[in-house]
Amino acid sequence: MCETEEKDLYAVLGASPTDSVQQLRHRYQQLALKYHPDRLGVELSSEAESAVSKFVEVNSAWRVLGEQNTRRRYDTQRKEQELKQDKPVDSTVHLEDMTWDQDELIYTYGCRCGGGFGLSQEEVEEETRLMQPEDKEEGMDTKTLGVLVCCDTCSLSIYVTWSLSKKTEIFK
Numbered sequence: 147m148c149e150t151e152e153k154d155l156y157a158v159l160g161a162s163p164t165d166s167v168q169q170l171r172h173r174y175q176q177l178a179l180k181y182h183p184d185r186l187g188v189e190l191s192s193e194a195e196s197a198v199s200k201f202v203e204v205n206s207a208w209r210v211l212g213e214q215n216t217r218r219r220y221d222t223q224r225k226e227q228e229l230k231q232d233k234p235v236d237s238t239v240h241l242e243d244m245t246w247d248q249d250e251l252i253y254t255y256g257c258r259c260g261g262g263f264g265l266s267q268e269e270v271e272e273e274t275r276l277m278q279p280e281d282k283e284e285g286m287d288t289k290t291l292g293v294l295v296c297c298d299t300c301s302l303s304i305y306v307t308w309s310l311s312k313k314t315e316i317f318k
């Protein structure tokens with residue numbers, strides 16, 4: 147039930163504001179390749195249409211974030227907006243603090259409205275796979291990952307984080 151307001155350009159690229167421009171470029175290239183209209187064939191299915199709009203979105207995000215000056219300007223705007231807005235994120239919750247539901251294969255967490263947050267194991271695995279540090283990168287033994295999870299009832303969301311380390315097995 148999260149209202150999607152203005153899209154965060156970093157989120158569009160699946161990146162974080164602390165990522166280097168090399169990391170951003172890498173994400174951009176992956177996504178541009180994935181959604182490139184040339185890969186979609188001729189028929190205009192709704193799937194193809196959504197890929198096209200995703201492609202446009204990814205490109206415009208990269209146009210801003212790929213350039214030092216425009217990125218800096220965007221970062222400033224973004225910070226100002228964050229300060230102005232009531233932050234929609236209610237809190238940060240560690241994955242280990244969520245309740246594991248063995249039947250549904252989902253992590254759950256109660257919202258103060260009485261509703262709840264749910265994060266499927268699939269999503270955790272997908273995010274972990276996407277954000278897997280490349281072996282070449284140094285000093286990346288542990289990395290904190292996270293996703294925004296929306297309450298199923300109200301407009302609150304929580305940021306669920308977990309650490310990714312080559313030595314740690316996070317799945318139960």
Ligand SMILES: [Zn+2]
Pocket residue numbers: 257258259260261262297298299300301302
């Ligand atoms: Zn709620």
